[in-house]
Amino acid sequence: MIYLTVACLTFGLKSSRETTLRKRMEHNYADFFTETDGNNTPIFIIDADSKITTKEQQPITVFNYSLAEDNACLKIYADRRILTIHHTASGNCFSIECGTVSENNITVYKSDLAAQSVAPPHNILDHLLLFALSMSGLHHNMLLIHASSTVYNDKAMMFLGESGTGKSTHSRMWLENISGTTLLNDDAPAVRLLSDGTVRTYGTPWSGKTPCYMNTSYPLEAFVRIKRAQYNRLTRQDTIHAFGAVLPSCLPTLQQDETTLDPLCNILSSILANVPVYVMECLPNGNAARVCCNGLFEYKQ
Amino acid sequence: MKIKHGYKIRNIAGENVIVAIGKLNVNLTKVISLNPTSVWLWEKLGNEEFDAVKISELLVSNYNVDRDTAIADAEAWISSLRKAELLEE
Numbered sequence: 001m002i003y004l005t006v007a008c009l010t011f012g013l014k015s016s017r018e019t020t021l022r023k024r025m026e027h028n029y030a031d032f033f034t035e036t037d038g039n040n041t042p043i044f045i046i047d048a049d050s051k052i053t054t055k056e057q058q059p060i061t062v063f064n065y066s067l068a069e070d071n072a073c074l075k076i077y078a079d080r081r082i083l084t085i086h087h088t089a090s091g092n093c094f095s096i097e098c099g100t101v102s103e104n105n106i107t108v109y110k111s112d113l114a115a116q117s118v119a120p121p122h123n124i125l126d127h128l129l130l131f132a133l134s135m136s137g138l139h140h141n142m143l144l145i146h147a148s149s150t151v152y153n154d155k156a157m158m159f160l161g162e163s164g165t166g167k168s169t170h171s172r173m174w175l176e177n178i179s180g181t182t183l184l185n186d187d188a189p190a191v192r193l194l195s196d197g198t199v200r201t202y203g204t205p206w207s208g209k210t211p212c213y214m215n216t217s218y219p220l221e222a223f224v225r226i227k228r229a230q231y232n233r234l235t236r237q238d239t240i241h242a243f244g245a246v247l248p249s250c251l252p253t254l255q256q257d258e259t260t261l262d263p264l265c266n267i268l269s270s271i272l273a274n275v276p277v278y279v280m281e282c283l284p285n286g287n288a289a290r291v292c293c294n295g296l297f298e299y300k301q
Numbered sequence: 302m303k304i305k306h307g308y309k310i311r312n313i314a315g316e317n318v319i320v321a322i323g324k325l326n327v328n329l330t331k332v333i334s335l336n337p338t339s340v341w342l343w344e345k346l347g348n349e350e351f352d353a354v355k356i357s358e359l360l361v362s363n364y365n366v367d368r369d370t371a372i373a374d375a376e377a378w379i380s381s382l383r384k385a386e387l388l389e390e
Contacts, residue, residue, distance in 0.1 A: 239313065239314045239315065239316050240313075240316055240318060240332055240334045242314075243313050243314070243316075243318065243332050244330070244331070244332035247320065247330055247332065248330040255322045255330075256322070258309075261320070261322070265311050265313065265320065268313075269311075269312070269313045269314050272313075272314055273314050
């Protein structure tokens with residue numbers, strides 16, 4: 001069994017091809033491999049040698065989306081959901097089924113990741129594991145957010161925006177212009193509301209094109225939605241706009257039906273009661289980072 | 302006309318909102334804030350067909366408002382819902 005711990009949540013990946021999988025995952029999961037000592041029970045286990053059978057039952061909802069060159073399809077049934085990714089280059093399909101099956105009180109998700117003649121491509125393995133953790137995370141006050149996250153003054157900031165709006169660029173402006181800034185994650189950091197009311201941001205094995213796989217966490221200072229403009233201006237958002245600014249950066253796969261949208265909204269609502277949200281209208285320049293930093297930290301250059 | 306199926310009022314940090322998820326594109330996610338009168342109308346109407354006259358009657362019978370004002374308010378309410386694409390016409 002491969003054990004992984006992301007955002008202080010441990011989960012398992014079971015396969016007869018464990019050695020091959022582990023080697024394949026080394027690149028971005030190395031810092032997240034753990035051993036269970038019996039104290040940290042995994043929140044779920046993926047049985048990667050399973051067969052996924054789509055029974056003749058009609059799904060309630062089908063959600064198709066694209067994943068770079070590949071196509072993904074989420075089928076939602078009353079008691080389970082199946083995410084299938086069709087790998088365009090090889091013609092293979094890889095699936096995971098998140099349902100209510102459990103063994104010894106541990107939830108088991110079935111997957112055919114390791115049950116095929118070819119090894120799963122990295123992006124597909126990543127996406128299926130990310131989906132599994134995002135599903136289970138709903139029971140642990142954890143959300144994965146499409147964001148670029150930097151750390152300054154021991155506090156994390158999460159920069160949000162649709163692909164191409166300049167999240168990563170804004171992070172880079174911080175790294176190049178504000179000394180003491182470090183990158184935590186560049187694509188899918190996790191955020192958790194802890195039992196004492198604090199909110200923390202966690203690095204994950206999923207960081208887009210930037211190899212930044214940090215198994216560390218920091219208190220979350222603010223969410224900042226990035227919008228392109230001809231000037232640099234930071235504006236605090238009221239409750240409604242804050243929610244509207246962050247929700248689109250949560251996983252679309254969790255927003256297709258109420259079973260997942262309800263807990264997602266509840267977690268986000270509690271997080272936003274503790275963390276401010278800003279909109280940063282900005283140019284892709286160093287001054288944008290200084291204006292943002294000044295606004296968030298009243299920082300003097 | 303009637304309210305589109307599948308939307309429900311959520312309490313987000315103390316505010317009543319409707320979350321409208323874009324089916325094909327996440328950019329289309331909309332969060333619509335409802336004031337107490339809107340919440341009342343929304344729950345009262347449920348699945349029923351309505352028009353501006355029906356809403357104005359509801360307003361007149363429950364709020365201290367004259368018919369002309371109620372019609373104007375009803376039309377404004379319908380137009381806000383239409384703009385937010387929450388109506389089935």
